[in-house]
Amino acid sequence: MRYTTPPAIDDLLEMAERALGAIPSELRENVRGLAILVEEVPDDDTLEEMGLEHPWELTGLYRGTPLTERSFGDVPAQPDTVLLYREPILVEWVETGEDLFRLIRNVLIHEIAHHFGFSDAEITRLEGEG
Template identity: 30%
Template sequence: MLEMTADDFEALVGDELDQLPDDMLDGLDNVVFVVDDRPEDGSLDLLGLYDGVAVTERGQYGFGEMPDRITLYREPLLAICDDVEELRDQVHVTLVHEIAHYYGIDDEKLHELGWG
């Protein structure tokens, strides 16, 4: 298991977020990115989570809505990586995966596209 401080991990996530294509990020509205150590159940099974309503399922959406959240889980991601380069790749894939959920793309389609 790779070890990395929470601050260093958060910086790495920020760097990977900056590397994503503008057209992927430009459509995001009222979304926050969060880093947590583990999911609420304490497991290492979940790498990331989109918590919100996909744009394809939104009715009227406007001022005052709580932001959607995309969470990346530090310990599960570190647990599956042997080095920083592998971690960068996995964080990138996880970000794309969770952002895709925002756009209404489900897990089945993501697996078909190779982002599962």
């Protein structure tokens, strides 16, 4: 899809929902009840927590307890959430020329893989699939 204006939050959310169906099956099969939210930019508290100075440095964030840190009987207080940040994604899209759907898919894969406690090498492999 070609855009003549920057895609809105709803456009990115729609792409993210489609991208969720296009992630590798080893992730998709185990992600149920995941909430996907799109916000303009990370808030100041998030930037401070992540040690970042500029909001465009963060395209996505997983919020929840990774499976590697859960006990069998744990009941999460809130659903696992992947936050996608519209402005940083659009900046990366413009700067790299990457296909926007593929970029959103890769951000989703990266953040969902954190849920599973995957290493950076495993995440890079998953991003390359598909």
